[in-house]
Amino acid sequence: MKKVKITILKTTLHEDLANEYGVEGLSTCPLMNEGQIFYADYAKPDGFCDEAWKAIYQYVFALAHGISDLWYYKDWIKTPGVAIVSCNDGLRPVIMKLETTNIESKPE
Incomplete structure (x- = not known):
């Protein structure tokens, strides 16, 4: 098993939906930052959002x-x-790039 590189590509805010349904002052995700990089295999990386992990773990x-065919x-x-995925937050989704690497995964 290999490590998967997770790069935070965008933190977004659907202002129209946030204005209608969100709390006052809602902004982009406070947990993830554009350009941030994580490495994962079967376990959620330290510091990674729990809800985002639930949305992407099957792709990771x-x-x-070793899936190599196009999906x-x-x-x-x-x-x-490669997979481009997002978290489940409908008001402020975070867009991520997942990439296979050659880094061997080791049990911790």
Whole structure:
């Protein structure tokens, strides 16, 4: 099993939805920052948002175990070993890039 590199690409805010449904002063995710990098395999990396992990762990697990074919009938991602995913926060989703690496995963 290999480590998967998780790069935070964007922290977003749907202002129209946040204004209608969010609490006063809601802004982008306070837990994740653009450019931040994490490495994972079967376990959530330290400092990574619990809810974001719940949204992406199945992709991390698949990439860590060597999936190399294009996903979803080749109509989603053009680069093997990469997935662009987001967390479940509908008001301020965080967009992430997952990439396979050559870093061997070791039990802790």
